[in-house]
Amino acid sequence: MKDKAFHINGETSENYKKIFIPINKNELTKSEKRGLRQINDAFSNDDLIIETYDHKLIVFLNKLDVNSLKDLIFQFVSEQVSEDNVLLALLTKIENIKSYTYQGGKKVFVNFNDERKVKDRKAKETQRGKFFYAQDADFKVTNNAVPKEYENQIICADSEQLLSKMPENCIDLVFTSPPYNFGLEYDNHQDAMNWSIYFDKLYRILDECIRVTKYGGRIIVNVQPLFSDYIPIHHFISNFFIKKKLIWKAEILWEKNNYNCKYTAWGSWKSPSNPYMKYTWEFLEVFCKGTMKKQGKKENIDISAEEFKEWVYGKWSIAPEKNMKNYKHPSMFPEELARRVMKLFSYQGDIILDPFVGSGTTPVVAHQNNRRFLGIDISREYCELARKRIDQQDC
Template sequence: MNEEKYKIITINHLVNNKIINELDRLFSRYPTEDIYYKIENANTIKIYLNQLDFSDFKNTTTLRIHFIDDNTKLLLKKILTKIESIKSYGLKGRKRVYVGYDQERKVRNRKLKEVIRKKYYYAQDHNFSKKNNEVPKEFINKIIVGDSEEVLKKLPDNCIDLIFTSPPYNFGLDYENHKDGINWNEYFNKLFRIFKECIRVLKYGARIIVNVQPLFSDYIPIHHIISNFFMENKLIWKGEILWEKHNYNCKYTAWGSWKSPSNPYLKYTWEFLEIFSKGTLKHYGKQENADITADEFKKWVYAKWDIAPEYNMKKYGHPAMFPEELAERVIKLFSFRGDVVLDPFNGAGTTCVVAKRLGRKYIGIDISEEYCKKAEERLRSVLIQLPLFDKGGKKYE
């Protein structure tokens, strides 16, 4: 048997005849090319694993548990737990493939080529300080009325763990205290002065995530212009999430040139979330403060999120809110419990409401006193949600 073809799992357990009989019975169900075992010595069993229909293996093993003595039962449980704890595998039909699934087929020397190409070359020569600071107490868990350009200047450098925000899109919406729909140059100049402050206050390794929808009818790719701004300012573009809302907002019947290629008008039912990191891609935090479950993680790292738009905007008296679920995914995927989350265009406070519920600290800034009052009102009724633990202190998945 070519042992290189297998992942080897070592189980320490006192071996006896009953155990050998049970292992023979169990492993004879599977081809030796897929899995087999060897008794290494009186205390050690080695399992050679290449590929396996794990749910079949689990069902069979679990069934046998009712017919065998406690010692053998314990061994089967150990085997099952060890195999189940292997989280990296490929899939081939119903089988999990444990060996060779991650081998490079098309690109040889991938790592070397990455070095030659220079990953995020545009952000390599940054001079961000690695020294992070605390947010002064008076700003923690506060909703602040004011122009973010001014308010942010009061915060020290490198003190915020995550910024999640949705700036005004310049569509011409009726905001309470902000003129939307101005000349594009004026719009971007103001936005970028605020974003410069955002970059300054981000910790080393922290992220800013900006939700935008371009004004397609003006042919202004806001999401690209914003991305260019952050890259020119040496942030690493970490990626982009497509927020599929499944709603088409365009009120006029516009397909452009109907049934003619002369000028068809493209329609969109989604918005973008652009993600940037300061200095490095890794954000420091203790694993025990991560509260995202395995299922959420697996689902949310696929960068297309189907989430319905916020339908309660009338209730909160704000014309352009994002839904709590969007903020929840962002906050759980990109921050730890106890982190400080900032929204410099806070509106009715969705980011802060979710941050509070998930045990993060929050700072929300909005130019409108009315929206800030709404946000405060919402925050008053938010209960902090504790992560679920079982009796052994292990987080429920």
């Protein structure tokens, strides 16, 4: 086996996680030796270094595409492999490491908390004024139950009017994606209105969403800017929430991998005169009402450790919805997007509101994941479709 340990240059303790795997036999098999050589050749010194010494494997681990390692190992492992196979032991040892983060599709096992190593960090946060813009918010802290007539319902109505009838502080999570005013063909909605009219109406609905959201609840809006009009809708919405004293929690990039738009040459071709930028992602703006901490029972948490570690990395690569024609709706987010939002930001049993429910993805996913829901849309056709999708879950 090629020995690469000499290239570590004394920086092992800082740049690598060191693990040991015992070799419980007199000699490695030819397959094990070939496999270890292949692993050392396949991964760079910056990622992984393996050496053998005194009946053990010594593994110097920095960052790693674990799936690639698994694929490589199983080229050298047969169904009849013995239990003491060092390649399987290596894979099991690495997969059982629980402390890591994700970066560029790799698990990073060392130095991923360096950004937190600030002296007197808490004191400095206090000195700076943590979310100073929301410190004087006067939200009521007493939460209310949602009335039974709104629980697990899809209601055809104007969201502004319907929400105004509901008690304050009764919704755990608002997750929605309003029409973007792109000019798409919605049922019962004109999608190319004057921007002032668009934002006036949107803000009135979001105002009601703030009012009905519980103290400690979250509001998450999925939106894409209209680049041709140079309208950064995500910034308009974020500024609105900040002015309303909500706490900015996060901005998540939903990478849709729409590569067909990457090489479109709009604007000034090969000139700095006026180049037109193209994007393959949308935004999720995440805000909290009153406090960053949401109360809930431990037994109602349903996110796994692996999901948590992957999803707190604020770039989610999820393919766009492919069934929009089947649902006769021009703009839908995929169920996976809603699933991640709900499991990361809410508890089982919470009630989820979507005031622009469209074809019903939010309530469908809420139903699948043991959450209650309230969906509102001005289109009777979309509401009927949403109800049918939910009914199909119970079949």
